[in-house]
Amino acid sequence: MTPPTRRRLLRTVAAAAVGTAGCGRLLGDESSSSRSVSERSGGTLPGGTTETDPDTVSLRGDTDGHPIRLGDPSGTPAASARRGRHPTRSSHAVIDTRSRARRLTVADGVDADAVSSFRSATAFGSETLYLETKPVEACFRLRLCGISWTPTAVRTAYVRQRRPYDARCSADEDVFESRLVRIPDGLRRDDVDSYGSSTSERGRCDGDGPAGVGRPGPDAATGISPTDARREGTE
Amino acid sequence: MTGPSPTRRTFLLAAGVGATALAGCGEIGSRSGRDTDPIPVGRLPDVPGAGESKPAVEDAVPVDIERERLGRTAARVTDLLATLPTPFGPSDVPNGSIRHELLEASEAATDHLDDARSATTRLSAMLSLRRARAEARYAAEGWAFVEDGRAETALREERRATASEAETFRSTHEYLGDDPVRAAVAHAHIERTLRRIIEDRTPAIGGRPGALLTVARWGEHAESGRAALDDSRYLYDRFETALPPNAGTVTATLGAAAESLTADLGRRREALPPEPTEAGGAPVDRLRHRLRRDAESSAENASGGAPAETVVDAVAGITAFLAHDRVLRRIEDGERFRATSGSDVRTVRSEAVSAIRTALEESPEPALARGVLADAAVLVTHADDELARYRRSVRAARLDAPVRRYVAATVRARSAPAACRQVADAFET
Known part of the structure; x- marks a missing residue:
């Protein structure tokens, strides 16, 4: 008996996940722009709403800090993004007013215009921004499968996809991806006290995500940091 | 083949198991x-290190598997691995994670070669070599994607052709034998292997169509199918050859x-x-x-x-x-x-x-x-x-x-x- 290598072990796990998913659609089909909103009574957010194709702007940074941050009112980055020598691994924030949205800052060298125009196009009151930053291995990227919410809770579901073979990256390094997601609902920051996020290794979105999100949906506006000149795409 | 691996107990002695005693764990076993x-x-039992434990009994078939046959399969593995550049670095495959996958497959192939050498039955050696072929092909096709622009199509076709040959072979399978027990064991192995080739048409693929690792995975799948069919034919022929001339079914x-x-x-x-x-x-x-x-x-x-x-x-x-x-x-x-x-x-x-x-x-x-x-x-x-x-x-x-x-x-x-x-x-x- 030979123990499976890590690769084979992972493959087995992936195979099981794919088998469970029963979803033949692969990611990479980024042409759809349709929006699907569904009322769900089950899953992790009973009575919540799920959107599998939310309007999103996502920025990828480097190993040092979060590409998008929510500063405190004086304009300095929030404590959650600069704790200790290294930034917090993950962070999230509900942005429910235009004044709070003005506190969004981006890391040096990151596409500030994408964030600025996304913020401007948001109708606060009937829409809410959700900022989430997550670490990801440098040779992978995250794809947002969907977001679920209730007046008091927000859940996101991601899949992790490998970057193309010619993207120069180290297997031992993590980078940060920040996303602003536009929730088509007027959430109030003070009411939201429950957050959750899942990341699947299977590489494709499906209807079985822990956040209860449905079929695959594209990131509507994936903006890659200019500092990250590595080719994104097809792996 | 590397030498015997240190047992866990040896490792513990080296790592300072005395620390446990100093920690005051004292007498154990209190009910x-x-x-x-x-x-x-x-x-605890003195088991080998993780992944090093070997089964006390390995499977076998009543077929005289020739050492030369195993040697030829091993040569196929080393030929496949030889297609990879040495050293295999960022200039070959810039994505460190994908490079790691290919290197890990080539290491797994080498591990399976070692397993084949230390196997206690010829069938066990044959099965290890089959896995070694598949892993080596994974690495080789991954590299061929970069070097030669290898696409999935030919590999899918290779696997399809293998499955088709397996179906033909199965349809002509005769239950030759002069002893029902020996025949059952030999033919069961062949039946099972053919069934898996025929049923397992598509590998589990996490990546996207056309991506390097998807091509590598199809390469592995093609090779494992071919190796399994080659082995099945070989076992069938060897079993038949060893029968007396008047053996029926x-x-x-x-x-x-x-x-x-x-x-x-x-x-x-x-x-x-x-x-x-x-x-x-x-x-x-x-x-x-x-x-x-x-x-x-x-x-x-x-x-x-x-x-x-x-x-x-x-x-x-x-x-x-x-x-x-x-x-x-x-x-x-x-x-x-x-x-x-x-x-x-x-x-x-x-x-x-x-x-x-x-x-x-x-x-x-x-x-x-x-x-x-x-x-x-x-x-x-x-x-x-x-x-x-x-x-x-x-x-x-x-x-x-x-x-x-x-x-x-x-x-x-x-x-x-x-x-x-x-x-x-x-x-x-």
């Missing part, structure tokens, strides 16, 4: 403190035995006592439930299969029922299958290994018993791997899973000779 007193790993004997054994498994299933309604997560419940599930599924899956495979699987099926009976009796006698000391674990492991070896000697038809015993031996290696994870000490409750595996291996091994006898008897009637 009253199962959930509180950690057991120093030095009191055992088709009718196998068919009748398969039918009666399937009916027997069905009757055993009907006769199972009801499961206790209060069954919970205790080790005794888990063990009983696991063995019962094995027994039930063996009966459910018995019908409709190919004849030789049905007969050989019936050995495992009857073994599962008998093992379940044994455990029920031991539960009635008050056993709870929970270790409270390192000595308990040493005892159950030693019983498992001994039961496996003894069963092979005592089985009326060792060839029939080997598959079941090889599976039990693998179970022991899994339990060994679990024990090898612990470096200093372990709470008794964490030993439930390995103890369950050792006990399951023991009761299966002890049940195997009787199961073999019943299957052999089915050829007589």
Whole structure:
């Protein structure tokens, strides 16, 4: 008996996940722009709403800090993004007013215009921004499968996809991806006290995500940091 | 082949197991403190390092597999690996994660070559070499994607053609033989391998179509199919060649035995006592439930299969029922299958290994018993791997899973000779 290598072990796990998913659609089909909103009574957010194709702007940074941050009112980055020598691994924030949205800052060298125009196009009151930053291995990227919410809770579901073979990256390094997601609902920051996020290794979105999100949906506006000149795409 | 790996105990001595003593773990094995007193790993069975445990018995077929044939397969592996550049670095595949995958596949191929060299049966060596071919092809096709622009299409076609050849081969499969037991074991192996080639048409792929690792995966799938078909043909031909000139077929004997054994498994299933309604997560419940599930599924899956495979699987099926009976009796006698000391674990492991070896000697038809015993031996290696994870000490409750595996291996091994006898008897009637 030979123990499976890590690769084979992972493959087995992936195979099981794919088998469970029963979803033949692969990611990479980024042409759809349709929006699907569904009322769900089950899953992790009973009575919540799920959107599998939310309007999103996502920025990828480097190993040092979060590409998008929510500063405190004086304009300095929030404590959650600069704790200790290294930034917090993950962070999230509900942005429910235009004044709070003005506190969004981006890391040096990151596409500030994408964030600025996304913020401007948001109708606060009937829409809410959700900022989430997550670490990801440098040779992978995250794809947002969907977001679920209730007046008091927000859940996101991601899949992790490998970057193309010619993207120069180290297997031992993590980078940060920040996303602003536009929730088509007027959430109030003070009411939201429950957050959750899942990341699947299977590489494709499906209807079985822990956040209860449905079929695959594209990131509507994936903006890659200019500092990250590595080719994104097809792996 | 590298030298023998250090056992975990050797490692612990080197790493300073004295620290455990200094920590004041003191005397262990207190029956009253199962959930509180950690057991120093030095009191556990002296298992090899994680992943290094070797099964006490490996599977075999009654076919004279030539050493030269194994050597040719090994050469195919080294030829595939030789296509990779050396060293294999960022200038070849810039994505470190993908590079790691390909390197890991080539290392796995080399590991399987080593396994083949240290295998205790020729069949085990053949199976290791088959895995080595698949891993090596994965790495080679991944690199060919970069170097030659290799696409999935040709690899998919290669696998499809292999499956088609396997179907043809299966349709002409003759159950040649002069001894039903030997024929059943040899033909069952061929049947099973062909079935897997035919049924397993598409590999599990996590990546996108057209991506490097997807191509690599199809390369692996194509190679494993081809290797399995090559091996099946070889075994079939070698088995046939070794038969006396006037040997006929055992088709009718196998068919009748398969039918009666399937009916027997069905009757055993009907006769199972009801499961206790209060069954919970205790080790005794888990063990009983696991063995019962094995027994039930063996009966459910018995019908409709190919004849030789049905007969050989019936050995495992009857073994599962008998093992379940044994455990029920031991539960009635008050056993709870929970270790409270390192000595308990040493005892159950030693019983498992001994039961496996003894069963092979005592089985009326060792060839029939080997598959079941090889599976039990693998179970022991899994339990060994679990024990090898612990470096200093372990709470008794964490030993439930390995103890369950050792006990399951023991009761299966002890049940195997009787199961073999019943299957052999089915050829007589």
